Amino acid sequence: MKKTDNGNKRNAPVRPGVRNTSSKGEMTQYTASAPKRVSSTPAKTSKRSASSAAPVRKNSRKKSSKKNPAFAIAITLVVLAAIAGGVCYKMGLFEKRYEITAADGSIQKVTQEELLASLSADVFPQGIFINGVDVSGMTQAQATEAVRANQPERPIAIDISLQLDGTTYPLDLTSLPIASNEEQVIAEAYNYLRPTGTESAEDLLALYASREALKTTHKEYQTAYTLESTDIAPIVHGVLDPVNSDPVEAAITGFNAETCAFEYTESQTGYVVDVESAVDSVKALLDAGTYTGTVEVSAEVAEPSLTTEFIQSEFGLISSSASTTAASANRNHNIQITAEKLNGLVMQPGESFSFNGYIGQRTAAAGYLEAGVIVNGTTEQGLGGGVCQVSSMIYQSVIKANLQVDERHPHQWPSSYAVAGTDAAVDWGNQDFAFTNDSGYPIALTAYWDPSNSVLTISIYGHLLPDGQYIEFIGERISTSSAGTTYVANGSLPVGTRNQTRGAHDGVTATSYQVWYDAAGNEINRVQLPNTTYATINAIVEVGTLQADGTQAAFDASTGTVTTTETTPPSDAAPSDVPPSDVAPSDAPAPTDAAPAPTEAAPTESAPAPTEAAPAEGGEPAPQ
Numbered sequence: 001m002k003k004t005d006n007g008n009k010r011n012a013p014v015r016p017g018v019r020n021t022s023s024k025g026e027m028t029q030y031t032a033s034a035p036k037r038v039s040s041t042p043a044k045t046s047k048r049s050a051s052s053a054a055p056v057r058k059n060s061r062k063k064s065s066k067k068n069p070a071f072a073i074a075i076t077l078v079v080l081a082a083i084a085g086g087v088c089y090k091m092g093l094f095e096k097r098y099e100i101t102a103a104d105g106s107i108q109k110v111t112q113e114e115l116l117a118s119l120s121a122d123v124f125p126q127g128i129f130i131n132g133v134d135v136s137g138m139t140q141a142q143a144t145e146a147v148r149a150n151q152p153e154r155p156i157a158i159d160i161s162l163q164l165d166g167t168t169y170p171l172d173l174t175s176l177p178i179a180s181n182e183e184q185v186i187a188e189a190y191n192y193l194r195p196t197g198t199e200s201a202e203d204l205l206a207l208y209a210s211r212e213a214l215k216t217t218h219k220e221y222q223t224a225y226t227l228e229s230t231d232i233a234p235i236v237h238g239v240l241d242p243v244n245s246d247p248v249e250a251a252i253t254g255f256n257a258e259t260c261a262f263e264y265t266e267s268q269t270g271y272v273v274d275v276e277s278a279v280d281s282v283k284a285l286l287d288a289g290t291y292t293g294t295v296e297v298s299a300e301v302a303e304p305s306l307t308t309e310f311i312q313s314e315f316g317l318i319s320s321s322a323s324t325t326a327a328s329a330n331r332n333h334n335i336q337i338t339a340e341k342l343n344g345l346v347m348q349p350g351e352s353f354s355f356n357g358y359i360g361q362r363t364a365a366a367g368y369l370e371a372g373v374i375v376n377g378t379t380e381q382g383l384g385g386g387v388c389q390v391s392s393m394i395y396q397s398v399i400k401a402n403l404q405v406d407e408r409h410p411h412q413w414p415s416s417y418a419v420a421g422t423d424a425a426v427d428w429g430n431q432d433f434a435f436t437n438d439s440g441y442p443i444a445l446t447a448y449w450d451p452s453n454s455v456l457t458i459s460i461y462g463h464l465l466p467d468g469q470y471i472e473f474i475g476e477r478i479s480t481s482s483a484g485t486t487y488v489a490n491g492s493l494p495v496g497t498r499n500q501t502r503g504a505h506d507g508v509t510a511t512s513y514q515v516w517y518d519a520a521g522n523e524i525n526r527v528q529l530p531n532t533t534y535a536t537i538n539a540i541v542e543v544g545t546l547q548a549d550g551t552q553a554a555f556d557a558s559t560g561t562v563t564t565t566e567t568t569p570p571s572d573a574a575p576s577d578v579p580p581s582d583v584a585p586s587d588a589p590a591p592t593d594a595a596p597a598p599t600e601a602a603p604t605e606s607a608p609a610p611t612e613a614a615p616a617e618g619g620e621p622a623p624q
Contacts, residue, residue: 127214255444257344270302319400320459331371331386339447393458395424421475421510468519481507487560493544507536
């Protein structure tokens with residue numbers, strides 16, 4: 001029985017012009033070749049006989065034509081089978097499938113190509129974190145935006161400073177650009193567990209398993225930031241160049257008499273700074289990723305000779321002298337206004353002081369009143385009386401401060417407010433007291449008369465004596481010559497009348513010492529100053545020589561005896577000499593030999609020549 005199923009094409013008739021090329025029965029059109037034409041031109045023959053030429057094989061050609069269709073069909077079937085197999089493979093009909101287990105436990109079967117496509121998706125796998133940001137499922141661009149949005153404005157905390165000689169100089173590095181490895185880190189995270197396309201099926205399965213594990217065990221990435229140190233040099237120079245300077249001396253500009261403290265400008269240390277070394281050190285820190293620290297700066301230090309610290313620790317009260325004034329309003333007034341002029345005086349090193357030059361002439365216009373002054377060995381009223389007590393206290397403090405005395409004069413006799421040998425008399429236009437600040441440092445004077453107890457105090461402030469030492473100024477009388485009486489005839493006074501016009505003052509020779517003590521009060525040195533001589537001043541007594549008849553009686557100046565020439569002697573004996581009227585002026589303080597309280601002092605270069613006697617009659621006024 002003949003089959004008619006289209007699936008069996010071997011029994012189907014083959015029509016001319018149609019070739020069977022499909023095992024499924026599909027027909028392919030083709031065109032048969034044209035019959036071969038026979039040329040009418042006789043064929044060339046070889047040298048062999050024409051009878052030997054091969055005859056035309058017509059029957060043989062026809063036989064071959066009958067066999068070609070079957071052969072072509074077979075070949076076609078093979079080709080079609082190969083093509084169909086490739087198509088099926090491409091369609092996955094015959095590709096191997098692999099079983100994969102997801103993180104949630106579900107199982108899938110995928111081909112190698114499907115697995116590769118899944119692993120090559122253009123997003124981050126689940127479980128990737130960058131700087132704490134979950135970038136799962138993001139593209140690289142999305143992840144970059146998310147990471148940057150979570151980044152602080154200044155991701156690096158910078159605290160680097162320079163230190164020079166105990167002073168810290170902070171560096172402002174906010175202008176330096178910050179470099180980040182953000183792009184590299186994001187790219188590295190993106191390529192984590194990502195196939196390259198050359199993996200085998202087993203490699204892809206391993207990648208898939210690792211990605212599934214990543215969903216529960218996350219992968220963390222952290223970007224790093226670095227400071228660009230290229231431009232660090234200008235910043236360091238900007239801080240250290242102003243420090244490169246010469247030393248600046250502290251300068252005492254004044255003295256606060258209320259607080260007894262010097263006023264001064266601050267000193268500055270000079271430096272020759274190794275700026276380039278500091279630049280290299282800071283750059284090394286930044287390049288090493290160290291953004292907190294202190295760089296010690298190398299420099300040559302030049303200290304000023306007078307520093308702020310030296311003034312604060314080495315300056316203070318050097319010496320002080322005090323004495324009580326008399327109960328005279330005018331005299332105390334003169335002392336007070338003179339002290340006020342002196343108070344707060346600052347003297348620079350090498351500067352000299354003149355009492356008369358600084359205080360000026362004692363006049364009514366200058367505010368001075370009349371008080372007791374010594375004139376020709378006696379006390380009289382004159383403008384400025386009492387200022388010698390101020391000059392004497394200055395003298396004592398100068399000796400205790402170890403300063404150079406340039407000019408000093410004693411009074412005509414020892415004063416009641418100063419031990420013999422420790423006073424200094426002044427008289428405008430005649431006698432002055434002067435000294436020089438040879439301490440090498442500024443000094444200041446304070447002067448104050450306390451109305452509550454009538455005590456005058458003169459103090460000197462400056463560079464303290466070494467190691468807590470101090471000086472006392474001590475005066476001693478070494479000899480005394482008794483004063484006598486000088487008698488003077490007064491022809492206008494009746495015989496028997498006596499009038500003392502000047503008191504007597506014994507002559508005194510005194511010496512003085514500048515005595516040094518250590519901080520514990522032990523005497524360590526004693527310097528004797530030149531002696532002071534106070535002249536012997538005799539009392540002057542006027543004796544009357546006028547007799548009743550108008551004539552003058554005989555007078556013996558050596559004894560003060562009067563011999564009358566009248567016939568009747570006087571009825572009354574000659575009176576005795578009246579007591580001296582100028583021994584203790586009414587405005588003079590009670591005499592005392594006690595020296596002022598000891599403080600620090602200084603020896604003088606030379607002592608002034610002693611005064612031998614009172615000025616002659618009609619001479620210049622005596623010290624005040």
